[in-house]
Amino acid sequence: MARTTPPRPVDIAALFPELAPLARQAVRLHPRPGEPGVRESSVGGPLLWPAGEEWPVCTEPHQHWEPPVSLDDVRRRRALLEAAWLRPRAPEENLLDPEQRALLDRLGAGHPAHTGPNPLLPVAQLYLRDVPGLAGPAGADLLQVLWCPLDHDEAMPAARLFWRDSAGVGELLTDPPAPLDVDHYGNYVPEPCALHPEPVTEYPAPHELPEELAARLHEWGEGTKAADGSGPGGAYYQYELSVAPGWKVGGWGPWSFCDPCPMDCPECGAAYRPLFTVDSGEWDGGSGSWIPLEDREPPAGPTGLRRPSDPPMVQIGRGYHLQLYVCPSSFDHPHYAAVQ
Template structure:
């Protein structure tokens, strides 16, 4: 397994943690798994606590797996959680979709900003809507409920107005504000297939918070 994401509750106040937990870790085996019909790594979630982590020694180096698919091994980097309001990319009632679509076309004509830059985020995120590239495929829990979108890990990292201020240093992002060399490579650099995304879902109606995932590109 390789570490993919670690979030601490104080940095992401809108994320609901289970009782007693304040750290969320996402790991995966960096190979394409065909079980679950998703042809992607299978994300594994660990809900832990800062106190629990503080008790354990840290490794000097992240162990590299023996076997791996490069496009699913993240480079060490940090996240800069930034709160936004988004419209879904796909999951919208038809009438609203039409109205937002018209507004988006006007904006694209008048200032060249696309739907993906102005209305919906395809970047890695917690909450909001899945950053689907293909039509939605929401998982259903064994209890019968449609699962909630918990987080998206996306290959689309450095673009657009969604880019956190701290990350507006990456060359080629189109929104550069600084060329501080220390921060230019601050990205996970996973291509995840053809600019794909792994979407993690959770059912909070079930006491164990079961999860499921989807992948598309």
């Protein structure tokens, strides 16, 4: 089913014409539970990977706040809890029986960290035909994103980007290696999702605007509060009118708890531009106007383990974003990652 972002509550560029030239297109990916194949765009789905190409691994140091677990442990733990949440229960009945509780404890106990290379985990596969405005190197029609599902520097997974020509893949790799270690809580393991790309218009977060303009937007937002003082007030522009939440391509950076910093390519000095955003949820209490029209009615019956706002079940830090930036001069230059 397609997803439709409601029109913004206010045409902010009409009220503040200085914003008009800063408008950018972003493509909200709207990942939803599915069983995507290798020739479909997806989050957490299988990749169109050549059988003769070595599967990438991570050899960087890892940060282990808790013992790592296996990918199979994460999948089994989620399946156990999903079944439990969907099962009808009496008012005083526990979610898990003693045997299930013991199994859940075993699955979450973890194991000693491996010291060798850790195979990467598929995060997203984007066919350019499905994502308006997405462009890659000459001849490439497919972007694949993988990461090592453990914490690295800045407490985030280490991502890699691969561009390829899907027509030239040939024989496919059907049984890619799984990571040996995954973060203890499985926060970096995306569940398989089909995508429903939708272009939207974004404007910069207040942090990236001239100070005077940001101050006027804040003052204007204060004037939108209800008579009882409710509403986002000064943060109205930031939450509802600037940067769209959720997994997306392009657009602006979702700056929030940290200030923007210069992000220039070390190879050529060009300013990086946003390519791909991983979000910990598609909406929250402060961004209700971004909820797609098709998701506004609460689901009938139990929803299981997955929150409706987070079908991939990925959590970055305490509910943050991981954004990947690329150099506009060359796709061969290193990309940049930031948690915001």
